[in-house]
Amino acid sequence: MQLTVLAISLIVMAFIAAQFITAVRSAPGTVATGAERLRSRLIIGLAIVGLVVSAVSLARWPHAVAAKGVAAVVNVSGGQWYWEIDTAQVPLGLVVFNAQTADVTHGFGITDADGTILVQTQVIPGYVNRTQYTFEQPGTYRVVCLEYCGVAHHDMINEFEVAAR
Amino acid sequence: MQALAASVAVVLAGLAVLWQATDGGQALTAERARRLTALRDMPAVPEVVLETMTGTPLPLGGPTKRATLVEFIYTTCPTICQAAGAEMARLADDVRAAGLDESVRLVSISFDPGRDDPDALNAYGEGHGADGALWTVARPDPDDLPALLATFGVVVIPDRWGGFTHNTALHVVDAGGRLRAIVDYDDPAAALTALHGVVQ
């Protein structure tokens, strides 16, 4: 996911940068014919891409939390500067996390053993912040803090095990 | 120049008024103000005679043998007075534990004497564990009530459900009949400290 986003990003960025570079290097007096028509097409094109991407990416609400088929509900509590997880053993499959904070805002992030972020949610004081993830691989997963919360923010790390079936 | 002088004069006068109106920036609310008044002016409590839960008269105000801790209640109160009653019971225990039961008495005064007859007072007192000796529940004569509330700075307003809302607190009256301190109803430690301060 992340690397795909990086690739798409770099390609489009390079394309835009190239437009500027060629414009800067173009021979003086290159009169743009039909620039306004091109601009209209650009606006319409960008708008269509925007509508399609918005529709596709929001059709399934990304923050939806399943009510059925949940393998486990895990309660997580963050505080300066620790994570408390109410179970050390999490089953495979769809797991719902209820994240709460004892003090300031934290960022509840789960990474796999390689440190790749799988899912995250902000942990806002006074709210139960719910998110879900489907674990397909057993193993050790880490919980990190992704919202700056004070001097030991980077030390707010805990782990849990996803058990094989 | 004149404009500057006038503006400076207005600012100075304005600050003086605000300083005065807030007791030197200490009290923005009436609740805070009455607590300051108790500490600073020690107003005399009107000399009235209350009728207690056992039907016996109880003088309030003027020289007494013991310092008095006063709270205001009404027995038909559904919520906060019940909590306050529980706090008062705890405080009574604390007073005993501190060995102050000879020099201090606790009185819950009803500001609804019309409805709170001795039977109601008794029921309330027994409900919360008032023994009638260290801690008793009482009502004033309806004619004495306004002066009593005014001295303590207690404001009673009707709520939307036929009951009352009032600024609940614990009031410490010394043996000389003067109001010496007002503390939060749920802060027995502060009440105990204040009692210690007036019985010495």
Place this chain on the structure above:
Amino acid sequence: MTLPRLSLAAALIAAAWVFRAPLEADPVTHILVQLPLLALAGALLPGARGTGGAWNRGGWAMILTAIFAMAFWMLPRSIDAAVSDPAVAASKFLSLPLLVGLPLRLGWPRAHPLLRGFLKAQALAMLGVLAFLYTHAPVRLCNAYLAEDQVRLGTGFLATALALAVLWVAPLLGAQGAAAPARRHRSVS
């Protein structure tokens, strides 16, 4: 000119007095209706001779007077006293017209447009803060009013801020732009 305004001012004060019981029964009407009514009455009073003098240049002295008087009436303590103490109640009926409404009338037109804009922005932010204070206070701020009335008052402050924002900004939108070019051309080149 003077007489109708005077009588209107008197009528407003009279209304605020006659209906004080129902108005003061609810903090929302007490603070957001009765107090502005009294200030408005003061704004209708004719200015005394000499208020355009050097001492009132830029309107600073008068506007500061109004600000301090308003600050006094923003104290929850003053509101409580206005309900319970007849002397304070009387001073309310005097000070709001004479120390808020009238000075604002005498100072505002003389104030620099920038000061006026700043005060308007300040008023909006301040109403926002009051809205926060009255909806979030952990205790009752006025002994004379219920906690839920306090929250309603906070919401009322917010509504007032929004209404004032619309009232102040809407006339500025006016794309009288169509008429403007003539002026623009003259001054640009």
Place this chain on the structure above:
Amino acid sequence: MTTTTGAMLPEAAYGPQEGAVKLTMLLGGVVFLLMMIFGLIMRAAQGGMIAVDPALFYQIMTAHGAGMVGTAGLTGAAILWYFTGRHVPLLAGVYWAFLGLFLLGVVCILAAIFLGGYAGAWTFLYPLPALSGGLWGPGASVLFLLGYVSIGVGFLLLHLEVMRRLMARYGGIGGALAWPLAFGKGRPEDAPPPAVVAAMASSVFNTLGIVVGAAVLVASIVNLLVPGFAVDALLAKNMIFFFGHVFINASIYMAVIAVYEILPEYLGKPWKTTRIFAIAWTVVLVFVLAVYPHHLLQDVPMPGWALAMGQIVSYFSGIPLIAVTAFSLIVYLRAADMRWDMAAALLVLGVAGWSVGSVPAILDGMIVVNKVMHNTQWVPGHFHIYLLLGEVAMAFGFMAWLVRRPLAADARPGAARLSGLDHGVFMAYVAGGAGFVLMFLVSGALSVPRRWAVHVPDWFLQDRLATLFAAMVIGAALIIVLRYTAVLARRAE
């Protein structure tokens, strides 16, 4: 009738307080440099090249954030003031008050951080300023927030003066935003110049941001002094990010005025207010105010519609930028016989960097992407593109223009290119900047969290390369600022 466009006025029609603006830019340049050094220190510390105590790291981080955002705003406002002053007379005292209040705010903020130990980040996310875990007291937080209040009051005064004059001259807010042209029968030749439209739009939204900011700042201060006044954390976050988002955006939208006003001198033709330009700026005005929820995409208690709006508006905000400002510039550049100097190069870089930076921003603005990219280094990655290579480039370009050599009267067509030192400095800035932001983006894609004082060795490579690139940028920026200072000093003699 053909030369009524304000952009073509060779010199100021009114006195735009040139001295005060030049002083501001000097100040801005120096603070930018200092804050860049702070940035370098942080990257070097993350790369394990130097040891920095986490408490100090987070203080530096707080200073870097507040300092960069504030200085971006300061330089943007100086540009806004300078060029608005070409079209309407402005009150000099207001600018001095703005500058004075800004400096007062800076003193408060620096004292709060380095004397009081405040390290609650520039976003003062409630309730972190009140719950420091023992690292700083409420006094330091209050001082920090009061610094913001002071700066906010200064900006408010500045924008009020700008809006007041523009409204009086161009017929209300709508007139200055060229609404008759955008939505009515107005003719392009009657429309206000682009600088006026941009100045009005950015002043309107920045004023709104500041009013909301003032409310949340005072609420936070009250909470610090009387902890019983608890704020709803989500509401506070909404207000803070509305304020912060609008403020940093305003700094870019103000800085782009320099592009509209200066580049025509090089392009040889005016930047015109067209119908599409007028519509674009009104759209920008609405979008800047509506898009802030894209900072809260991981705040699941938020209403879904707000987050969806954040994502959608985030994307569509790119269209006025790409299809209007960037597109027009590219068309102008193709047609123009440019004589390049540092000013022109940096201003074009500013628009390019801003446009390029919108791409990773838009991607991060999608909830599905945000779920794995939010609060990784992807975030500083994207905003450093449109700040370092956007706003700051525009500000440096404006500085270079303020001390430019007079344009040669007999410039040969196409002959004047960047040469010698200029070329080297510019290239170092671009390459250093590009490499620096690329390291952030790569780290972000590799799930490196942002705002961590301590990194694991797996991440050192990007951290160290970034430190190198940062040093390159600082070297280039140092020369730009030194040359600006030297010319100012020489002319002052």
